[in-house]
Amino acid sequence: MHVSSVWLWCGAVLLGALVASQFFQKPSRAFLWMLRGLVVGCLLMVVVDVIGSYLGFHLPVNPVTVLAAGFLGLPGLAALAVLHLWVLA
Incomplete structure (x- = not known):
């Protein structure tokens, strides 16, 4: 595996663990947090x-x-904009 893909997977696992831990502690609050993130992202x-x-x-x-x-x-x-410019440049 390439070194950058290892870091990408580590970040994805950490983000997934954060979301999962928040969801199991307070499900309704975690759902609202994710919904807010989707709206802000859009x-x-x-x-x-x-x-x-x-x-x-x-x-x-x-x-x-x-x-x-x-x-x-x-x-x-x-970061998305930089990655987009970096990949397409």
């Missing part, structure tokens, strides 16, 4: 898509990108 993706349309930049909107933008906020959205 709104952030729409803002980036509207602003990016003027600059010729487009981030794909799918469950992974919306969850990353919602749970990680602006740093997650910035």
Whole structure:
């Protein structure tokens, strides 16, 4: 396995453990937290898509990108933009 994919899997496992631990402690609160993350992620993706349309930049909107933008906020959205530019450049 490549070193960067190992770090990616470690991050995914840690994020999954965080979500699972919150869900088992307080299920209704964890559900609202995830729902809020989805709504915020969708709104952030729409803002980036509207602003990016003027600059010729487009981030794909799918469950992974919306969850990353919602749970990680602006740093997650910035990371998605950098990854998108890095992969397509």
